[in-house]
Amino acid sequence: MPRFTELVAGLPATVPFVGPEAQERTRGKSFKARIGANENVFGPSPRAVEAMAREAAETWQYGDPENHELKIALALLHGIAVENVVVGEGIDGLLGYLVRMLIEPGDKVVTSLGAYPTFNFHVAGFGGDLETVPYMDDHEDVFALIAKAAEVRAKIVYLANPDNPMGTIHPPSTIGRAIDTVPGNCLLVLDEAYLDCAPAGSEYPLDPDDKRIVRMRTFSKVYGMAGARVGYAIGHQELIRSFDKIRNHFGMSRISQAGALAALEDRQHLANTVARIENARRRIGEIAASNGLPVVPSAANFVAVDCGRDGEYARRVLEGLIKRDIFVRMPLVPPQDRCIRVSAGTESDLRLFEQALPAALREA
């Protein structure tokens, strides 16, 4: 066989997530409600759909490797310079590049126990040592993360705000204090995939001259374009420029570039989507309540429904839902695994969830 690097030879052949399609193949039937992957069922802006459909015939051309137009539009939107933005193949792709730039075998990285598995996948993939900090009251424990980063001299500390899988959020003041206390030479990766779902005023002001932090954003959530694979990072221009040293320059789909550009222009669709997500969150809360279950207050496009017992019990509830063709997921680590995670669905999705939940609870 080819001589794999020692690092790769030692990696497990695990995947960060099993997709719903793979589950459907195993089950031999389709899901009726796809509310497990925090996708945005309300879909992209019609303008984005139109732009993508129009660009289909142009896909014989490579996309612009510099993502120039999209970066200009993003810079305008955020009031920053184009040198402070890099576009990549989703936050997943950008996290992979970022970890590659900073982490070599033995380097320390800090994250919350039970936070985003794909980030952990990348850290393991470059040989980093992951140090984890438990959640506190279903929130990522910001200052414990920072303290751990100082203790182990971490190169990266990862924080999702709003958090996934719990949906909880820290206010801008907390983020500001986190930035001010993050150890020198440790980069705070603030994953803000779900920030657009959060209440107004949730954004910590962007300061792209700040070398201590990089912000991750995406078109996969409120923009409703998960399948298009468009994410971006905002940071200091030296950090942003370094992505060019290693990224797959021609890695972006041309159709996705066109779609993202059009999606950015449709602020009304975005506002409507946020309202629909809010509404769906409320509905999930009502459904949970009518089954005697509380929910974790969420600032994201999903809600963690507290099944009230342990992880084994919640897993049985989850399996009962899956059996009834409702695709949902759940946190993996106690005590958060007492919950199941339900993405904001259409009214029809949530009615199916509403119908399936009582029986799933009974069986569990």
Added chain:
Amino acid sequence: MPRFTELVAGLPATVPFVGPEAQERTRGKSFKARIGANENVFGPSPRAVEAMAREAAETWQYGDPENHELKIALALLHGIAVENVVVGEGIDGLLGYLVRMLIEPGDKVVTSLGAYPTFNFHVAGFGGDLETVPYMDDHEDVFALIAKAAEVRAKIVYLANPDNPMGTIHPPSTIGRAIDTVPGNCLLVLDEAYLDCAPAGSEYPLDPDDKRIVRMRTFSKVYGMAGARVGYAIGHQELIRSFDKIRNHFGMSRISQAGALAALEDRQHLANTVARIENARRRIGEIAASNGLPVVPSAANFVAVDCGRDGEYARRVLEGLIKRDIFVRMPLVPPQDRCIRVSAGTESDLRLFEQALPAALREA
């Protein structure tokens, strides 16, 4: 600043290619003929365009991270098992993963001097030591590559067949002998991006049980879907499975998956495209001949036009064409840099080339 790895800190901030869009921005005007990036101007199958346009509204969903349907279709097409195929974000993306799996700082990699820059970019990006072998008679020098691989105990030897940027091809018998002589523990990466453009009978039979070789294929060339970023690798299942350890599992565009699947079904469009490429190659040869220039016989979707003097002269010809709004590229290393590389264009593209070439030659 964040603490970059030593490797990344030492990488140059170069890019493998400047895209035509960046050139257009610098020039302040558009190209009239885009025949420089070996894109396929004849475009994707109408069925693929339709499938992509249809999928645009579904792009709120992540694509299947296992690329299951596409891999099944590819396995059927090639008469191999699904375990022998991995789909990725273009050959560029797959080459990056492959290099990452095998190469760590100081490991040796062999390629031809002047061959595909993006492969070299990945090798440098993982700290590999690139050893190069000159072309021989405008062909990649297969057995010199193999000998060099043995000499330096390379982990990877890269061969494009048909070659890029010259378009020359080695017959299956030569590929067979290359495989039989490649040193144990050295992987032969056979980049067959352009193979579908080559005459019938050019394919060395696939043997996915052979651990010495991995074959790279793409939808970017004859399928006319460069902007969709869909490539695949065929190899031994142990190698193929290893991609799962590190690849960006949710990296594929859902629209691209749908497009590739539909494109595969339209064999007639593929045959028509190959005929149009053949025709365009002949036209480029005629245009060159009528300016007193020979061409390098090509099995790809482009033709290296021999400007007959040195690289400096050819570069002036190239600049004359670019000035006249014809986007072309050229080889970067002597003596191949005596040529300019012209992609198969539409009749309209090639007429523009025909009109611009005499003046470009005069000025040069």
